[in-house]
Amino acid sequence: MKFNILTLFPDMFSAVNTSMVGRAVKNGLIDFNVVNIRDFSTDKHKKTDDMPFGGGQGMLLMAQPLWGAMDSVGAQNKRVIYMSPRGKLMDQNLIEDLAQEEEIVILCGHYEGVDQRVLDYWNCEEVSIGDYVLTGGELASMVMIDAVARMIPGVLASREAAVDESVYSGLLEYPQYTQPRSFEGLDVPEVLLNGNHQLIHLWKLEQALRLTRARRPDLFQNFLSRRDELTRPERKVLDKVISEGSEDEQGK
Known part of the structure; x- marks a missing residue:
């Protein structure tokens, strides 16, 4: 180009x-x-x-x-x-x-x-x-x-x-970590160390959903329209984050 x-x-x-x-x-x-x-x-x-x-x-x-x-x-x-x-x-x-x-x-x-x-x-x-x-x-x-x-x-x-980052996926990017596993008393989340790729994927999705809901509610609302594209475990994660948001609103 x-x-x-x-x-x-x-x-x-x-x-x-x-x-x-x-x-x-x-x-x-x-x-x-x-x-x-x-x-x-x-x-x-x-x-x-x-x-x-x-x-x-x-x-x-x-x-x-x-x-x-x-x-x-x-x-x-x-x-x-x-x-x-x-x-x-x-x-x-x-x-x-x-x-x-x-x-x-x-x-x-x-x-x-x-x-x-x-x-x-x-x-x-x-x-x-x-x-x-x-x-x-x-x-x-x-x-x-x-x-x-x-x-x-x-x-x-x-x-x-190119497409698996931030707004390309429709969500903000999940937190990421590298070596060392422990630094200044702060540890890498255990789920990222166990080698279970399905659990890691769902953890990343949950973190991305929470960040997006908090910082870019407009993107979060847009992502809700894609619910039918998600797998059953992914939908459970999405429903969990939605319920957390509802609880937060009620607590205000």
Whole structure:
């Protein structure tokens, strides 16, 4: 998959050449084309922003340099994502959808945004990573790139590694432990040491259900619709956690 990244700060994207994504680049699974928007400014000082018509706070990225940057990557025939706090909230469905593309263009805004004509002409999809505002779209785009990269075949050791974590399964991830078995008087739960894979699976499910119910009740409610997909022992665990929640509510 190829990511074309349009930004005023290309040096920030040195981070994509590290860790899992960096290995995917070396293995030819991912390709990055980082484009400096400033290179396409026709202003002698390479100016890329100006004050908005009608007044308002801050500065806007101008249409002219953005137009040239878009043209340079053939954005007319590609899916274009604009990282924006007013965009659609990024979720797993969108991530998996983007992972099906062979090539996408990511526009990183800065200042107070970009000239609307750019968004309209290039049919940009506005995407947000959360209900807060960042200085620019660079960090947000790296979050999206990392999430999409995980879904590309071959990037992780297996498909299971990509989907068996956190919200991929519909639940938050269960607690995990490693050596030593005992540390500072704190012990690893005995169930994880007995080698009974069925009991371990049910313990992990129970912990994930409890964490999700406490921290993300919206995800927990969504997971309830999948009850019929569970095995009988799994349904018993789910019913146990539901009953615990009911008892907690009554105790308040």
